[in-house]
Amino acid sequence: MNTKKRILFINPYPHDKAPSQRLKYEQYYPHIREAGYEIEYSSFYDDEIWKVLYKPGHVFAKVAGMLRGYFRRIKDLFRLREFDIVYIHLWVTPVRPAFFEWLYGKVAKRIIYDIDDLVFLKEAKHIAWWRGMLKSRKKPVHLMKVAKHVITCTPFLDEFTRQYNPHSTDISSTINTDAYKVVNGYQNDHRLILGWSGSHSTVAYLKGYTDMLQELAKTHDFKLLVMGSADFTIDGVDYEALAWTAEREIPTLQRFDIGLYPLPLDDQWVMGKSGLKALQYM
Structure with missing residues (x-):
């Protein structure tokens, strides 16, 4: 039995x-x-x-x-x-x-x-x-x-x-540290990558950074790497937008030099966010 x-x-x-x-x-x-x-x-x-x-x-x-x-x-x-x-x-x-x-x-x-x-x-x-x-x-x-x-x-x-x-x-979302490994040696020998990881539902928060990113691109050389919204576009900024897949997630996160985590405080929805994105970036 x-x-x-x-x-x-x-x-x-x-x-x-x-x-x-x-x-x-x-x-x-x-x-x-x-x-x-x-x-x-x-x-x-x-x-x-x-x-x-x-x-x-x-x-x-x-x-x-x-x-x-x-x-x-x-x-x-x-x-x-x-x-x-x-x-x-x-x-x-x-x-x-x-x-x-x-x-x-x-x-x-x-x-x-x-x-x-x-x-x-x-x-x-x-x-x-x-x-x-x-x-x-x-x-x-x-x-x-x-x-x-x-x-x-x-x-x-x-x-x-x-x-x-x-x-x-x-209980916040957790990270498997056997899978998520830090590989960035923080060397300035490559083009800076600003990265964002999210989904179709939260990409609106990243789009709120549009003006700032466009102004930044006029004075600094960087690439914006977006994962989770393959149809994302932004004028005046060199970017790469990828769909999320399990196989792609960790290698893409490991390409980030700086992770972007926009959370507008005037939107109550963000009070339900546990900080998972920050954990993934680190």
Whole structure:
């Protein structure tokens, strides 16, 4: 008879694609298994929709991908009771209402809720207004209420969570120092590289530096290296924009001489940032 406890991870994104999953808990899957647990994971977005999700157009592919995601969540619903723990990251389904979150809360034996960023905000300066209309504050708040424990990533987020659940722990994203190694000898024998790593959703913060970077390029010789937003452009600056891949991430970070980490303090969204980018740069 199998006596191992079983954990089902309910993930928003495909495996090993999104930083909030990879560096919060996916990198610990082998350690969780070594500790005697059996784990499975189920992603709402699959690899097919992930390729086009944040690109303009591709309406049919996006609709088909969303339908596949909802179908997976319905299938998962009927096996939740097979698992001792259901670990939910961010949400069960991406758009309102909080129906699936309510269902999962009723059926699962025990929920651990992992919240990264202030996903309960309806508005943020870097998010289009229509995307905000699709979000529901009730989803994360409901999951906070029904969870046996909540894992947050910043003191601000932890304080907010404790309004609904006293059982929360602030655990920031972590870096595997066996993989992330410093290679820059800080020698001035090459062209200076200013680097930024992020995603489609946070590149708006980098674009806020446009005027500054353009002025800097008039007096200093440097290259801007952008990872995570392959369609990024900037006039008057020598730049290289790359899509993120797991294989490319660390070698690209190691090319940075100076890492850029713009966080506009007038945007409440940044209060959910744990400083992961700074850790990666270092």
